[in-house]
Amino acid sequence: NAGVTQTPKFQVLKTGQSMTLQCAQDMNHEYMSWYRQDPGMGLRLIHYSVGAGITDQGEVPNGYNVSRSTTEDFPLRLLSAAPSQTSVYFCASGWAMDTIYFGEGSWLTVV
Amino acid sequence: AQKITQTQPGMFVQEKEAVTLDCTYDTSDQSYGLFWYKQPSSGEMIFLIYQGSYDEQNATEGRYSLNFQKARKSANLVISASQLGDSAMYFCAMCILTGGGNKLTFGTGTQLKVEL
Numbered sequence: 001n002a003g004v005t006q007t008p009k010f011q012v013l014k015t016g017q018s019m020t021l022q023c024a025q026d027m028n029h030e031y032m033s034w035y036r037q038d039p040g041m042g043l044r045l046i047h048y049s050v051g052a053g054i055t056d057q058g059e060v061p062n063g064y065n066v067s068r069s070t071t072e073d074f075p076l077r078l079l080s081a082a083p084s085q086t087s088v089y090f091c092a093s094g095w096a097m098d099t100i101y102f103g104e105g106s107w108l109t110v111v
Numbered sequence: 112a113q114k115i116t117q118t119q120p121g122m123f124v125q126e127k128e129a130v131t132l133d134c135t136y137d138t139s140d141q142s143y144g145l146f147w148y149k150q151p152s153s154g155e156m157i158f159l160i161y162q163g164s165y166d167e168q169n170a171t172e173g174r175y176s177l178n179f180q181k182a183r184k185s186a187n188l189v190i191s192a193s194q195l196g197d198s199a200m201y202f203c204a205m206c207i208l209t210g211g212g213n214k215l216t217f218g219t220g221t222q223l224k225v226e227l
Contacts (some may be wrong), residue, residue, distance in 0.1 A: 011216055025183070028200065031213045033213070033215075034212070035215070035217075041219055042115070042202050042204070042217025042218050042219050042220055043156075043202070043204075043215070043217045045214055045215065045216075048213070048214060050145070058214065067144060071202065079142060088144070088154065096208060096213065097142075097143070097144040097206045097207075097208045097213055098144055098161050099164060100146065100158070100206065100215065101158065102148075102155065102156035102158075104155045105154050105155060105156070107154075
């Protein structure tokens with residue numbers, strides 16, 4: 001998973017708490033995105049970005065907020081955590097269509 | 112909208128044998144990319160192979176090859192000479208490049224078990 005770093009790796013939250021999942025890449029990639037993976041399903045797109053200052057919603061954006069102030073960083077904010085947001089979260093970055101690398105994942109449990 | 116279908120929830124293969132994991136896709140876009148990722152039990156997503164929609168040759172990466180049949184909208188992964196370490200979940204995904212970035216759509220995955 002060359003150069004995509006996610007933190008934290010594990011987190012337990014109480015319902016209603018907020019938190020930020022961090023994602024950083026050191027490959028100067030334009031494109032960054034966040035996915036979530038639920039049991040028995042493939043990854044689903046939450047938000048994505050083509051560069052600093054430009055973000056857009058994916059398939060499942062509700063309850064999440066993003067911003068991209070630098071090329072390197074793309075944090076994902078949970079505004080008020082709900083049990084339905086218990087999932088594994090993956091950050092990805094890449095150039096165009098043929099290079100997309102994933103971070104190691106962040107396991108989030110909301111109780 | 113894009114859709115990826117993986118119809119094999121689980122597959123078994125003997126060590127050193129070849130195995131084909133099926134993937135069909137649906138899109139109205141002419142330009143797209145197809146990926147296969149491996150997800151071992153440790154959870155990370157490992158890139159295996161990529162095929163562009165305009166690539167005429169099937170992609171190959173070591174023991175992995177992608178059997179791309181554009182007219183049938185299929186992009187099957189072939190693993191030759193299976194190894195015990197190939198036991199994992201495998202995901203097929205399609206990428207569309209939009210003005211906002213690259214967007215991947217995933218299938219539900221195939222759990223591969225390699226046996227002695």
